[in-house]
Amino acid sequence: EAQVTQNPRYLITVTGKKLTVTCSQNMNHEYMSWYRQDPGLGLRQIYYSMNVEVTDKGDVPEGYKVSRKEKRNFPLILESPSPNQTSLYFCASSSPSRQYNEQFFGPGTRLTVL
Amino acid sequence: RKEVEQDPGPFNVPEGATVAFNCTYSNSASQSFFWYRQDCRKEPKLLMSVYSSGNEDGRFTAQLNRASQYISLLIRDSKLSDSATYLCVVKSSGYSTLTFGKGTMLLVSP
Numbered sequence: 001e002a003q004v005t006q007n008p009r010y011l012i013t014v015t016g017k018k019l020t021v022t023c024s025q026n027m028n029h030e031y032m033s034w035y036r037q038d039p040g041l042g043l044r045q046i047y048y049s050m051n052v053e054v055t056d057k058g059d060v061p062e063g064y065k066v067s068r069k070e071k072r073n074f075p076l077i078l079e080s081p082s083p084n085q086t087s088l089y090f091c092a093s094s095s096p097s098r099q100y101n102e103q104f105f106g107p108g109t110r111l112t113v114l
Numbered sequence: 115r116k117e118v119e120q121d122p123g124p125f126n127v128p129e130g131a132t133v134a135f136n137c138t139y140s141n142s143a144s145q146s147f148f149w150y151r152q153d154c155r156k157e158p159k160l161l162m163s164v165y166s167s168g169n170e171d172g173r174f175t176a177q178l179n180r181a182s183q184y185i186s187l188l189i190r191d192s193k194l195s196d197s198a199t200y201l202c203v204v205k206s207s208g209y210s211t212l213t214f215g216k217g218t219m220l221l222v223s224p
Binding site for chain 1: 158159
């Protein structure tokens with residue numbers, strides 16, 4: 001089954017404790033992206049990657065890091081989480097070479113930083 | 115000016131009603147347009163792409179007006195299961211990222 005998986009799905013942590021949210025897709029997509037979604041603000045892009053070893057900042061990259069060592073994986077790293085990073089996070093993937101391509105989203109990770 | 119603007123709603127309609135959402139975009143170079151659906155606390159999923167000539171998928175009809183830079187979604191014969199948030203999404207080129215509107219909430223009641 002074609003899918004994007006994220007882990008963990010739910011996480012409560014404390015300020016300053018480094019964490020990683022994993023994202024994996026099995027569709028051989030070149031493009032992967034991370035979003036955060038907050039009430040009243042909609043989906044905002046954090047980082048994206050056009051392919052292996054190619055990453056770029058989105059609209060709200062501060063406080064986050066990513067890596068793309070393999071095509072299927074795109075982890076999101078919070079080196080020192082803060083309460084303003086409490087949010088719902090989505091990973092997504094697509095094949096950008098197709099004009100009417102669909103972006104597939106993972107199920108989301110609900111993060112609470114105390 | 116916001117890149118993609120939508121009325122947040124909520125739109126409250128009875129079952130069987132017809133409801134329409136509009137969305138405006140600011141980048142005249144935008145090339146691809148989509149409507150995504152998002153259920154509460156779930157991931158967004160593609161509802162339909164929007165083609166230049168307009169397109170229909172069952173009870174759903176999408177229209178694009180490039181001159182006025184807006185996109186519309188029409189839902190006929192609303193079902194309870196149509197209750198969700200509808201996200202307008204724009205892409206400026208094949209290799210660019212997606213820009214999401216904040217969504218329009220639809221509540222269909224019995």
